[in-house]
Amino acid sequence: MDRRREDRQGGGCEPKRSDAPALCFEQVTFGYTRVPVLREVSLQVRGGEFVALVGPNGAGKTTMMRLGLGLLHASHGTVRLFGERVEDFEDWWRVGYVPQRAGSGAVLPVSVEEVVRTGLTGHLGLFRRPRPHHRERMEHVLDLMGVAGLRRQPINELSGGQQQRALIARALVTDPSLLVLDEPTTGVDADARHVLREALEHLVDVERVSVIYISHDPEGFEGLADRVLEVRAGHVTDLTRPQREETSEERLWRR
Numbered sequence: 001m002d003r004r005r006e007d008r009q010g011g012g013c014e015p016k017r018s019d020a021p022a023l024c025f026e027q028v029t030f031g032y033t034r035v036p037v038l039r040e041v042s043l044q045v046r047g048g049e050f051v052a053l054v055g056p057n058g059a060g061k062t063t064m065m066r067l068g069l070g071l072l073h074a075s076h077g078t079v080r081l082f083g084e085r086v087e088d089f090e091d092w093w094r095v096g097y098v099p100q101r102a103g104s105g106a107v108l109p110v111s112v113e114e115v116v117r118t119g120l121t122g123h124l125g126l127f128r129r130p131r132p133h134h135r136e137r138m139e140h141v142l143d144l145m146g147v148a149g150l151r152r153q154p155i156n157e158l159s160g161g162q163q164q165r166a167l168i169a170r171a172l173v174t175d176p177s178l179l180v181l182d183e184p185t186t187g188v189d190a191d192a193r194h195v196l197r198e199a200l201e202h203l204v205d206v207e208r209v210s211v212i213y214i215s216h217d218p219e220g221f222e223g224l225a226d227r228v229l230e231v232r233a234g235h236v237t238d239l240t241r242p243q244r245e246e247t248s249e250e251r252l253w254r255r
């Protein structure tokens with residue numbers, strides 16, 4: 001397959017602008033210890049783009065997203081969300097994040113509806129009540145993820161796949177412009193995968209959401225991803241981009 005190192009492309013993390021990329025890494029280096037997990041990684045995820053992130057266990061995919069969401073801090077380089085440095089970013093409602101699940105997860109015994117509503121807490125503050133458009137959005141995302149019928153059920157009594165769908169609904173309730181899903185289909189059956197895929201198609205085609213989808217299962221993003229990036233040995237490679245420019249002769253033949 002033709003490959004090109006995404007991180008050789010340079011950055012271009014332009015400062016705050018309306019058409020700035022949803023997420024931008026510029027020469028980002030990070031390690032939990034002195035050994036870097038990521039080395040001078042540059043990449044951009046543009047508005048409305050669906051990017052799949054693949055790579056072996058331990059390559060640094062989750063780490064990359066935690067850097068992107070300001071949960072970890074780069075040793076070198078710049079991370080921007082919608083053009084703003086992640087350290088200064090405040091509009092967190094614009095980002096939906098569904099973290100990678102560790103085992104069955106310690107989920108509190110609250111109902112699906114309550115879990116989804118907590119997605120609004122950062123947006124509303126603790127004590128303000130949801131307004132009618134928030135309620136409408138809640139109904140929409142419960143429907144979209146196929147969990148409207150489970151709204152009164154305690155989330156810890158649901159199956160793993162149902163819980164996962166409720167958590168995705170929670171990430172969507174603020175109507176984010178960027179959705180980050182870390183291994184969303186782990187432990188999820190074929191029906192739930194189908195619901196997730198239809199929801200993603202709707203989010204990309206209708207709501208123009210940028211999606212970063214981390215997965216070991218290519219079926220989940222086949223036909224959806226604009227680009228597939230591989231994280232390996234500290235670097236990010238774009239698996240979808242040709243390695244070199246076409247010659248004029250090749251271009252002619254392609255017509």
Ligand SMILES: Nc1ncnc2c1ncn2[C@@H]1O[C@H](COP(=O)(O)OP(=O)(O)OP(=O)(O)O)[C@@H](O)[C@H]1O
Pocket residue numbers: 032037055056057058059060061062063064100
């Ligand atoms: N909190 C942590 N402290 C120290 N090292 C960590 C921590 N979290 C991850 N690592 C290490 O950083 C590297 C990258 O881990 P990361 O979780 O980002 O990989 P991943 O690509 O998401 O893997 P997987 O496909 O298994 O989810 C691994 O070597 C891992 O052991």
Ligand SMILES: [Mg+2]
Pocket residue numbers: 061062063100182
């Ligand atoms: Mg991971």
